[in-house]
Amino acid sequence: MNRIIRASERLNAAIDLPGVLESAYGAFENVLAVLRHHQEDDEAVFAAFILSANAAANGRDWIAWAPALPSGSPPRDSGEDLLDSACVTAVVLAIAEVSAELARRLSTYAVTAADIEDRECCGNAAAEAAAIHALMSGANPP
Amino acid sequence: MTGRATFGEFAASATRRLGAIVRGIDLPDWPGSADTCADVPVAVHSAMRTLTGYGEDAWGVLGDARLDSTAQLRPWIRAASQASPRIDDSEVLLQSEPGGEDRRGREEQIDWTGQVGSSMRAAVRSMQLARDLLHTHLDPRLSLAAEGRSEWAPVVTSAPVACALLDRVGGWASQIAPVAARVAASGRGITAAERRYLYAASQRLWAISWAVGEAQERQPVGQDRLQLLEAIPVNARPASSYPAVDAAVSGLCDGVISTAERLRAAARQAAARAAWSPTLTRESLRHTAGCCAITASNLRIVLRTLAEHHGRPGASLNGSMAAAAAAADCARATWLQAAEAWDHITTDTRGATSGTAADATRLALWTGRLAYASSDWTPALGPRHAARPATDLAASPDQLRHVIDAIHHASHTLTFVGEADRSQARSASMTGRLIVPTRSLPDSFDVPFRFAPAPGTRSAPLLSSYDRAVEASAAATDAIAELAADAKAPSRMLAAYRTAIGAGLAASAEGSRSGHAKVAVARAARDHATTAAPAPWHAPAIPAGPVERILLDLDITSADELKQAAALDTAADQLILRAATAAQAARPGRDPGRSAGTAELISHLAAASGRPIPEALLPARPVGRVHGVDGAALTAHPRAAQVRARQAELEAGA
Numbered sequence: 001m002n003r004i005i006r007a008s009e010r011l012n013a014a015i016d017l018p019g020v021l022e023s024a025y026g027a028f029e030n031v032l033a034v035l036r037h038h039q040e041d042d043e044a045v046f047a048a049f050i051l052s053a054n055a056a057a058n059g060r061d062w063i064a065w066a067p068a069l070p071s072g073s074p075p076r077d078s079g080e081d082l083l084d085s086a087c088v089t090a091v092v093l094a095i096a097e098v099s100a101e102l103a104r105r106l107s108t109y110a111v112t113a114a115d116i117e118d119r120e121c122c123g124n125a126a127a128e129a130a131a132i133h134a135l136m137s138g139a140n141p142p
Numbered sequence: 143m144t145g146r147a148t149f150g151e152f153a154a155s156a157t158r159r160l161g162a163i164v165r166g167i168d169l170p171d172w173p174g175s176a177d178t179c180a181d182v183p184v185a186v187h188s189a190m191r192t193l194t195g196y197g198e199d200a201w202g203v204l205g206d207a208r209l210d211s212t213a214q215l216r217p218w219i220r221a222a223s224q225a226s227p228r229i230d231d232s233e234v235l236l237q238s239e240p241g242g243e244d245r246r247g248r249e250e251q252i253d254w255t256g257q258v259g260s261s262m263r264a265a266v267r268s269m270q271l272a273r274d275l276l277h278t279h280l281d282p283r284l285s286l287a288a289e290g291r292s293e294w295a296p297v298v299t300s301a302p303v304a305c306a307l308l309d310r311v312g313g314w315a316s317q318i319a320p321v322a323a324r325v326a327a328s329g330r331g332i333t334a335a336e337r338r339y340l341y342a343a344s345q346r347l348w349a350i351s352w353a354v355g356e357a358q359e360r361q362p363v364g365q366d367r368l369q370l371l372e373a374i375p376v377n378a379r380p381a382s383s384y385p386a387v388d389a390a391v392s393g394l395c396d397g398v399i400s401t402a403e404r405l406r407a408a409a410r411q412a413a414a415r416a417a418w419s420p421t422l423t424r425e426s427l428r429h430t431a432g433c434c435a436i437t438a439s440n441l442r443i444v445l446r447t448l449a450e451h452h453g454r455p456g457a458s459l460n461g462s463m464a465a466a467a468a469a470a471d472c473a474r475a476t477w478l479q480a481a482e483a484w485d486h487i488t489t490d491t492r493g494a495t496s497g498t499a500a501d502a503t504r505l506a507l508w509t510g511r512l513a514y515a516s517s518d519w520t521p522a523l524g525p526r527h528a529a530r531p532a533t534d535l536a537a538s539p540d541q542l543r544h545v546i547d548a549i550h551h552a553s554h555t556l557t558f559v560g561e562a563d564r565s566q567a568r569s570a571s572m573t574g575r576l577i578v579p580t581r582s583l584p585d586s587f588d589v590p591f592r593f594a595p596a597p598g599t600r601s602a603p604l605l606s607s608y609d610r611a612v613e614a615s616a617a618a619t620d621a622i623a624e625l626a627a628d629a630k631a632p633s634r635m636l637a638a639y640r641t642a643i644g645a646g647l648a649a650s651a652e653g654s655r656s657g658h659a660k661v662a663v664a665r666a667a668r669d670h671a672t673t674a675a676p677a678p679w680h681a682p683a684i685p686a687g688p689v690e691r692i693l694l695d696l697d698i699t700s701a702d703e704l705k706q707a708a709a710l711d712t713a714a715d716q717l718i719l720r721a722a723t724a725a726q727a728a729r730p731g732r733d734p735g736r737s738a739g740t741a742e743l744i745s746h747l748a749a750a751s752g753r754p755i756p757e758a759l760l761p762a763r764p765v766g767r768v769h770g771v772d773g774a775a776l777t778a779h780p781r782a783a784q785v786r787a788r789q790a791e792l793e794a795g796a
Contacts, residue, residue, distance in 0.1 A: 025581075032485060039478070046439055047506070047521035050432040050481060058425050061488045064579040064592060071592075072581065092523060124493065138524035 002081040003030035004094040011101055017113055020105050021069040024125060027102055028060035031095055031132065037082040038091050045088055052095065052132045059102070059128030066121035068113065096136035102129035150372025152272035153310055159265035160317035163258055167324050180331035181259030185266065186322045186343050189314070192269045193350065196311045197225025199273070203304040217357035218305045224353035225311055258321065269314065276307075278377035292377045293406050293558070297370065300642045305363045306371040312354025319347035370638040379407050382504060385511045387518060391534060391541060394512045395548035401508050402555040405501035409562035412498045416569035421496035428484040429495070430563060433502035434556050434611070435477035436521055438618070440509035441549050442470040443529050445622075447513075448545075451532035459628060466621035469614070473556060476607070476614040480563075483604040486582070487596050490575045502559065509552055512545070543629045550619070550626045550633035554640075557615040564608035571601045689714075 007027035014020040032053055039049035063069060083091050103126045110123035201222040204215060279295045297303055325332065326340035380400035389397070416422055445467035449460050510519045514527040515534070536542035570576050576596040583594065623637040690707035 036482060036485070043439075043443075044526050045523060047436045047510070048523040050435055050478070051429075051521055053485070054425075054428040054432045054481065057428060057485050061424060061492070061579070064488075064581065065492065069592075135522045138520075138522045 002083050004098050008098050017068045017109050018070050021063050021066050024102055025060055025063045028056045032056040034082050042088045048135045052135045055128040055131040059125040062121045062125040066118050067115050068118045092136050096133055099129045099132035146375040149272050149275050149374045152268045156265040156268035159261050163261050163321055164317050167320055179325045182325045183332055183336040183339055185259050185262035189266045189318050190343055192266055193311050195273055200304040200308045201226040203299055203301055214361055217360040221308050221353040221357040225350045275376045293410055294374055297642050302367045302642050303371050306367045308354050309363050312351045315347040316351035319344045366638040370635055373635040380404050385508055395544045397508045398548040399551045401505045402551040405505050406555050406558045408497040408501050409559045412496055413562040413565040416566040417573050420491050421494045422566055423491050423494050424488040426496035426499040429499040430502045431477055431481035433506040434559055435474055435481055436506040437509050438470050438474035438477055440513040441552055442467050443513040444549055445470055447529050447532050462625055466625055469618035469621040473614040473618040476611040480607040480611045483607040487576055487578055487600045487604055490577055543631045546625050546629045547631040547633040550622045553619040553622050554636045557619050560612035560615050567605055567608055576601050
């Protein structure tokens with residue numbers, strides 16, 4: 001199982017704010033790792049992958065500031081596949097899919113979370129996930 | 143070079159007008175009627191004031207440089223002294239003449255209808271405008287933060303450019319002197335006192351001209367320095383812009399150049415504010431590094447396209463372009479490493495995006511539009527974009543020159559931004575602004591807070607990645623500078639610019655250490671006379687010590703006194719280090735930095751020593767705990783984290 005699939009599964013399994021934050025933190029980390037792994041595979045994706053990786057790091061750091069994020073070490077995915085054998089198109093599709101899901105789940109809590117700081121962190125992290133999705137799908141200029 | 147008014151344009155205008163007057167001297171009926179000559183004394187007086195203003199500027203730079211300079215500058219120092227303002231005979235003659243003040247007061251009211259007077263007045267106006275243009279780069283406020291208003295400030299206040307300025311002054315003086323002498327000899331339309339004044343003024347002008355000529359003979363100012371002076375533009379920040387969909391190559395090149403200039407100005411400002419700026423955020427620095435990697439990648443594509451498809455196969459320029467493309471690729475890789483280093487570290491502020499990041503985005507976009515054929519290229523994914531064909535990039539020699547001009551500016555800017563962001567990262571590290579999420583640390587860390595100061599193992603790679611990015615970007619810029627020189631692109635002045643900055647750095651190394659140069663440049667701007675070799679905007683991060691800072695706070699600008707203060711601070715550092723090393727068996731729990739006074743000394747020691755400081759000087763360390771940035775323990779001992787972070791960096795560096 002590759003890291004993106006694993007991240008999607010955790011995200012889908014999360015049922016409350018701490019769970020979503022925990023899984024979103026891991027998802028951003030995994031997206032970042034996969035993007036860094038593939039950013040030099042093809043000159044055509046270089047710019048989009050760099051900016052997406054920046055957005056993934058920003059999204060992860062926004063989650064880290066959220067008060068509802070459970071303390072303690074997150075699950076480590078270091079041993080799992082970084083989509084080594086996948087072509088660039090498959091990587092792009094996988095990241096676009098998980099980033100869209102991230103944006104959707106975090107946007108919900110950006111409105112409904114009880115703590116204002118949680119709302120702010122979820123909102124900003126959702127924006128970063130949306131930026132990744134836009135870059136992967138070519139929807140928006142930077 | 144930039145599309146803005148330059149010193150050279152005004153200076154050339156003055157030279158041209160004066161030249162026209164000088165050519166008329168040899169005519170048999172010159173200077174013609176008395177009306178033609180009536181205004182010459184006032185015009186000459188105005189010219190004298192302007193020229194001595196220039197002399198004052200040059201003396202401000204070279205006069206202070208005489209403290210440390212080698213014999214090379216001595217002829218120019220003498221020339222600057224000659225051109226500096228003084229109460230001399232000519233001035234006294236004009237002032238002592240009844241109505242002399244009235245005559246000077248009339249300067250603005252005279253109807254300059256006479257050919258000689260009007261031409262000279264126009265020339266003097268051009269000279270004044272040229273000087274005003276130079277002063278737009280200097281900050282008139284006297285403060286430690288004053289390092290000039292633009293990237294050109296260190297050039298304007300550099301010794302080589304001061305010598306070039308004197309060369310100009312000498313040329314103008316040699317043009318005005320014979321005019322003054324001839325009008326005085328004719329005696330037409332002037333009073334006896336004005337005649338005496340013109341004689342005295344011509345003698346003074348000849349003296350200036352001869353002093354400059356002698357200096358030029360003994361120690362010639364290189365053509366590159368003269369051209370650098372000519373190329374200094376007025377200080378104005380270009381407006382931000384995005385490329386139009388139908389932009390032509392020429393327009394894209396102009397956009398790259400103006401955006402690069404904007405980015406350099408923004409980066410320079412950000413570096414100066416790093417210790418406190420709310421826009422020093424992980425978002426800004428990550429984004430800037432990423433966009434610089436994209437820009438370097440775009441430059442590589444342009445150069446590679448030109449190398450592979452421009453001109454005859456194997457032509458010498460093609461080889462240089464291929465080498466430059468390889469250097470740009472190296473810069474791309476190092477900027478990528480800088481962006482990756484930010485994956486593992488964050489900042490104490492968040493959310494805000496700096497002007498540098500915004501302009502870096504625009505530069506990536508402009509260079510991308512130049513590199514790719516697609517008129518709607520963006521960094522976002524989309525249809526695969528083909529590179530712009532070489533026939534499009536180099537449709538004519540002028541177009542090729544323009545493209546090289548643009549990519550030279552962009553590459554120079556990458557170096558500039560690298561230096562600025564490295565300075566920001568260092569500042570952030572030294573002030574404890576680099577942090578990491580504690581959940582990203584190994585489990586062996588027992589941290590009760592969400593964030594902790596970045597350990598040296600995280601901050602050291604970040605700082606060294608910027609070192610590599612700066613080095614690689616500078617190498618790429620040097621490679622492109624060779625192309626610019628071959629193509630005679632206007633941007634070849636950038637190479638002279640960096641050389642002048644380098645010369646300024648070397649000349650001011652001692653002054654920068656003491657903080658003297660910063661004050662001197664500020665004073666120079668205030669007085670319209672600079673007094674030291676320039677302080678580079680990316681001056682060394684070693685702060686002034688307690689004694690030196692007190693002197694600076696007292697507005698002491700004497701080089702000798704500031705050097706003495708710096709020496710006292712250094713001696714104090716060494717004494718404390720020796721004593722602390724001897725007292726390694728410190729009492730448990732003792733904190734030598736518990737008072738504000740001793741804490742300041744130890745903080746300076748940590749910053750200036752350049753090596754790990756003895757354990758005995760470190761604050762008491764709670765066993766098995768690391769304080770988080772949002773923790774009470776850290777709030778109680780903010781300096782402890784800072785000193786320990788510095789210690790960790792030094793250990794990591796060692």
